[in-house]
Amino acid sequence: xxxxTIFYTVLFYFATLVLLGGVAYRIYEYGRTPAPLNIPTxxxxxxxxxxxxxxxxxVVLFESLFKSNKWIWLFGWLFHVGLALVLLRHxxxxxxxxxxxxxxxxxxxxxxxxxxxVGLAGLWARRxxxxxxxxxxxxxxxxxxALLIAIGLSGMLMxxxxxxxxxxxxxxxxxxxxxxxxxxxADPVLMAxxxxxxxxxxxxxxxxLLHAPGIFxxxxxxxxxDPRETxxxxxxxxxxxxxxx
Amino acid sequence: xxxxxxxxxxxSEYTEVPKIKEGATAHLKSxxxxxxxxxxxxxxxxxxxxxxxxxxDRMGQVLEKYRSVRVFMDACVHCGACTDKCHYFLGTxxxxxxxxxxxxxxxxxxxxxxTLPGKIAPWLVGAEDLTEDTLNKWYNYYHQCSECRRCSVxxxxxxxxxxxxxxxxxxxxxxxxxxKYSSEILVKVQKIGNNLGLxxxxxxxxxxxxxxxxxxxxxxxxxxxxxxxxxxxxxxxxSADFFSEPHVESLIGYxxxxxxxxxxxxxxxxxxxxxxxxxxxxxxxxxxNIAMRIRDAALELGVKRIIVGECGHAWRVAYAFWNxxxxxxxxxxxxxxxxxxxxxxxxxxxPMHICEYTWDxxxxxxxxxxxSLNDDRVITFHDSCNVARASRMGxxxxxxxxxxxxxxxxxxxxxxxxxxxxxxxxTFCCGGGGGLLTDDLIEVRVKGALxxxxxxxxxxxxxxxxxxxxxxxxxKAQFTKVLPYYGFDRNMVGGVHQLVGTAIKLD
Numbered sequence: 001x002x003x004x005t006i007f008y009t010v011l012f013y014f015a016t017l018v019l020l021g022g023v024a025y026r027i028y029e030y031g032r033t034p035a036p037l038n039i040p041t042x043x044x045x046x047x048x049x050x051x052x053x054x055x056x057x058x059v060v061l062f063e064s065l066f067k068s069n070k071w072i073w074l075f076g077w078l079f080h081v082g083l084a085l086v087l088l089r090h091x092x093x094x095x096x097x098x099x100x101x102x103x104x105x106x107x108x109x110x111x112x113x114x115x116x117x118v119g120l121a122g123l124w125a126r127r128x129x130x131x132x133x134x135x136x137x138x139x140x141x142x143x144x145x146a147l148l149i150a151i152g153l154s155g156m157l158m159x160x161x162x163x164x165x166x167x168x169x170x171x172x173x174x175x176x177x178x179x180x181x182x183x184x185x186a187d188p189v190l191m192a193x194x195x196x197x198x199x200x201x202x203x204x205x206x207x208x209l210l211h212a213p214g215i216f217x218x219x220x221x222x223x224x225x226d227p228r229e230t231x232x233x234x235x236x237x238x239x240x241x242x243x244x245x
Numbered sequence: 246x247x248x249x250x251x252x253x254x255x256x257s258e259y260t261e262v263p264k265i266k267e268g269a270t271a272h273l274k275s276x277x278x279x280x281x282x283x284x285x286x287x288x289x290x291x292x293x294x295x296x297x298x299x300x301x302d303r304m305g306q307v308l309e310k311y312r313s314v315r316v317f318m319d320a321c322v323h324c325g326a327c328t329d330k331c332h333y334f335l336g337t338x339x340x341x342x343x344x345x346x347x348x349x350x351x352x353x354x355x356x357x358x359x360t361l362p363g364k365i366a367p368w369l370v371g372a373e374d375l376t377e378d379t380l381n382k383w384y385n386y387y388h389q390c391s392e393c394r395r396c397s398v399x400x401x402x403x404x405x406x407x408x409x410x411x412x413x414x415x416x417x418x419x420x421x422x423x424x425k426y427s428s429e430i431l432v433k434v435q436k437i438g439n440n441l442g443l444x445x446x447x448x449x450x451x452x453x454x455x456x457x458x459x460x461x462x463x464x465x466x467x468x469x470x471x472x473x474x475x476x477x478x479x480x481x482x483x484s485a486d487f488f489s490e491p492h493v494e495s496l497i498g499y500x501x502x503x504x505x506x507x508x509x510x511x512x513x514x515x516x517x518x519x520x521x522x523x524x525x526x527x528x529x530x531x532x533x534n535i536a537m538r539i540r541d542a543a544l545e546l547g548v549k550r551i552i553v554g555e556c557g558h559a560w561r562v563a564y565a566f567w568n569x570x571x572x573x574x575x576x577x578x579x580x581x582x583x584x585x586x587x588x589x590x591x592x593x594x595x596p597m598h599i600c601e602y603t604w605d606x607x608x609x610x611x612x613x614x615x616x617s618l619n620d621d622r623v624i625t626f627h628d629s630c631n632v633a634r635a636s637r638m639g640x641x642x643x644x645x646x647x648x649x650x651x652x653x654x655x656x657x658x659x660x661x662x663x664x665x666x667x668x669x670x671x672t673f674c675c676g677g678g679g680g681l682l683t684d685d686l687i688e689v690r691v692k693g694a695l696x697x698x699x700x701x702x703x704x705x706x707x708x709x710x711x712x713x714x715x716x717x718x719x720x721k722a723q724f725t726k727v728l729p730y731y732g733f734d735r736n737m738v739g740g741v742h743q744l745v746g747t748a749i750k751l752d
Contacts, residue, residue: 026319033312036529038565041397041405041634043642043670058401068326068399076324076401126325131265133325135340136349138371140362141323206361207370211402214320219313220394220403225637227565228594231577236310237529237569241581 001181005172008184008194012176015201022205023213030217034234044225051224058221071126079119079148085112086155093166093173110159117152120145144207147196154193164190251688253730254336258703260696262329263338270339270692274381275388276685278423282432286531289421296420297375301358303419304351304412308359310529313408318355320402321345327396327404332673333389336692341386344396344406350382351409384422387413389689391679392525393630398670410679411527418526426683430522434535439484439518448514451487459497465751467504469496469512474546476511477590478503480599481519481539481563482554483718491739492721495555498742501749502603505612510552516542519559520718524566525680533570536562540571540585549590552597555740557629557717558678563596564636600716601638603745604648607655614748619657622712624744625704626650626662627697627724628672629717643669649716649741656748661708667700677723687726694727705733714741 001009045051057063062080065073089109091102124145127137158164168185175182184191203209216222224230233241283290293299308315327344329335334342341347349371356363356372363372373379392407417423433442452469459467470476480503486496503510516539523532543551551573553563568574572582574595589595606612626649638644646669653660667673676693704710713728715721715738724738 030312030316033309033315035312036310037569039313039405039408039635041394041403041670042637042645044637046640046642058403062401064399064403065324065326065401068330068401072324072326123324130325130328132262132328132340132343133323135265136323136325136328136343136345138323139368140370143369203362208319208322211320211322214316215402217312217316218320218403219316220397220405225642227568228574228596229576231568231572231574231582233569233577234310238579240530240533241579 002183002186004186004191005181005184008172008191009176009181011195011198015198019201019204026205026210027213030213034236035219035223036232036234036237038223038225038227038232039219040223040225041220042225044223046225048224051222055216055222058215071122075119075122075126077119078115079123082112082114082116082119085109086116086152093170094177096170096174113152113156113159117149117156120149120152124149140207144209147200151193151196151200154189154196157189158187158193162189251691253691254695256699256702256731258699260335260699262335265340266338267340270333270337270342270389270689271382271385273389273686273689274385275681275683276425278425278428282425282428283418283421283423285432285436286418286423286428288418288423290423291421292377292380293421300375300380300416300420303416304354305359307412307415308355311408311412313405314412317348317402317404317408318352318359321348321352321404324401326399326401327406330396330399331390331406332393332395332676332696333391333689333693336676336695337389337689339389341382342389344400344404347386347390347406348404348409350379350386351413354379380417380420380422383413384417387417388424388681388686389693391630391674391676391681391693393674393678394634395630395671395674398634407679408527411525414525414680415527418528424680426685427522427525427680431526431531431535434518434520434522438515438538440520440522441484441488443484443488443517445514445517448487448512448517452512455493455497455500459500463751465504467497467500467751469500470510471512472514472546473511476509476546476548478508478510478550478552479516479543479546479548480510480512480552480554481516481542481559481596482512482599483520483556483559484518485718485722486554487517489718489722491725491736491743492555492718494743494746495740496742498740498744498746498749499554499599501746501751502599502606502612502742505749505751506606511546511548513542513546515545519553519556519563521559521562522680524558524562532562532566536567536570539563539567540573543573544585544588547588549588550593550597551589551595552599552602554599555716555718555742557631557719559718560598561631561635564598567596598638600648600652600741603742604639604652607652613750614656615750616656616658616748618748619744620659622657622744623659623661623708623710624653624657624712624714625660625701625710626653626668626714626741627675627701627720628668629715629720630672630674630678632716633670633672649714652741653714653744656744661704661710663700663704667696673697673700675717675720675723676727678719682719682722690723691727691730694723694731698727698731701733702731711737712744713738714744715739716741
């Protein structure tokens with residue numbers, strides 16, 4: 001194995017471990033921490049079914065953001081939908097045979113990269129142009145956008161301009177998954193692309209990217225409006241009751 | 246009163262989003278609590294030597310106890326959706342009054358001490374050490390938030406700055422930095438029974454006086470019973486309803502409704518306060534202790550129903566938290582909850598809002614009105630933040646918007662809503678909620694009222710509105726004070742049950 005292959009092999013195992021372990025730990029933390037009071041932002045659904053629908057509308061359509069600001073919604077939604085299609089398209093590098101759905105969306109996923117990058121560029125522009133957003137932007141906010149755009153552009157470069165050997169890439173990836181190691185192609189654009197992706201995976205569990213799992217645990221969105229019918233009581237609050245009784 | 250030492254914002258047709266002005270309200274500092282009230286509440290009254298450890302320790306506990314705070318600390322992406330949603334930002338242009346920036350005051354510290362990147366590279370992720378300067382900023386800006394939850398409507402992750410403000414005030418209290426106004430009220434309500442600190446005999450006198458007034462006015466002996474054991478209904482209402490104008494007009498309205506319905510009801514000298522400032526400071530135990538007075542009074546008097554008067558944050562605590570805190574409600578199967586459930590009448594929701602009660606009677610045709618008695622009024626309705634975004638009335642989501650309006654339409658002929666983007670779930674806070682209803686914060690209160698005043702001015706100018714109907718004691722006090730700053734007559738303010746009381750037919 002070349003040192004290049006070893007580097008990327010180790011990098012991707014490490015990044016995958018950090019991503020999965022880190023996010024799993026965060027989810028465990030969010031799940032473990034009680035929500036002692038019923039605090040849905042009302043008007044809110046009164047039952048679990050309604051909450052599922054509300055959450056789905058938030059996650060798929062970004063409903064609250066749409067109410068809030070049409071520009072952020074437009075750029076944010078373009079980016080996320082673009083990213084979703086692009087990710088789905090990339091599934092083909094991790095399986096053989098390839099699912100029909102993944103096969104089917106290939107052309108869409110290809111052009112979704114434009115939506116993704118345009119969305120990111122729009123979000124980034126707001127960090128310079130809108131004084132309020134400029135005020136709240138930290139260096140990491142800029143770097144995160146730079147990272148995502150660099151991933152998008154390097155990927156597009158390989159798709160539309162300087163094709164990389166995707167058969168070899170797929171062999172490398174499948175090799176990682178089956179412990180049957182294959183060489184990492186020495187294409188500089190590919191190397192950059194995969195390196196940045198690994199960086200993104202590693203910082204995911206310690207960054208604002210936690211908004212992805214976070215929203216599902218947000219009490220103002222995931223609680224039903226039923227406090228007169230249901231007694232919500234956290235274990236620590238119940239203990240308080242026993243102590244005082 | 247001396248004239249304002251600040252510029253009252255000019256009214257305009259639309260509330261413009263201002264360019265940020267750093268430090269515009271950095272000087273606004275509510276009076277600090279003194280030793281007496283702080284020690285009663287179990288807090289120090291000045292910074293202890295180990296204040297930093299204490300603060301971080303408390304922050305860690307809050308992060309363990311409240312999922313809201315934990316998730317909200319991590320989830321924000323600085324998208325900016327909330328930046329133009331806070332009435333205090335719109336009125337003051339101070340960037341720390343943008344919800345995200347208000348949260349960042351705490352998030353900077355969270356990152357520095359509770360996250361890996363903040364420990365390694367604070368400059369990169371906007372993490373900062375906890376210093377006395379940080380505490381000062383927390384104190385000033387966590388007392389420029391009325392916990393109205395408007396930002397939580399618009400945040401794509403539902404981040405509610407109210408939760409952060411509450412946590413911030415709790416941590417501040419733990420290191421001896423309390424707010425005089427809230428701190429003293431929390432003592433009065435626990436020692437004397439209500440936020441105004443008025444003892445039982447004074448309450449009894451007031452109620453007798455009001456009974457005489459009503460009889461002189463209408464010729465009907467409408468009663469205001471106090472501490473009647475075996476009454477069916479316990480009415481718990483903000484103490485301002487007993488002693489302040491225009492609040493008392495609504496109390497008269499409730500009494501007339503009970504009279505017309507032939508209901509057996511009582512007030513309680515023990516539970517002579519619906520308000521619960523424990524909510525504002527984010528201390529569960531204090532909030533619970535205050536709420537327990539209601540449970541105790543209900544058990545002592547043996548009432549079957551508990552009804553809450555016109556008060557926004559009180560209704561939030563009653564509707565959303567009483568069941569959790571005190572077992573007033575249904576669904577609990579522990580002995581503590583069952584004891585009260587066995588006493589309460591299961592045919593009714595517990596607790597019930599006075600508007601739910603009145604509207605139910607109107608729908609059943611029990612109450613009769615002469616709507617023309619309200620004809621001198623052109624009425625608009627201000628949705629109070631805690632009712633709008635933290636509670637409900639009736640069985641359907643949004644009942645908190647329709648039921649009060651239905652009542653107004655049933656008792657008066659002239660009703661006109663303000664602009665859609667300023668009512669309902671998008672309603673703007675009055676500017677005085679969340680523990681800010683104190684004269685030492687008058688500048689924040691006046692400026693924070695700007696978006697509501699703009700919307701109100703539009704219906705005053707355009708539709709001839711002359712009555713601002715409310716269902717919140719804080720809103721009533723705030724608008725009575727603030728309306729004159731914007732050139733309106735303070736007598737434009739009143740309660741929904743004031744309108745009911747005006748038009749109701751008694752016999």
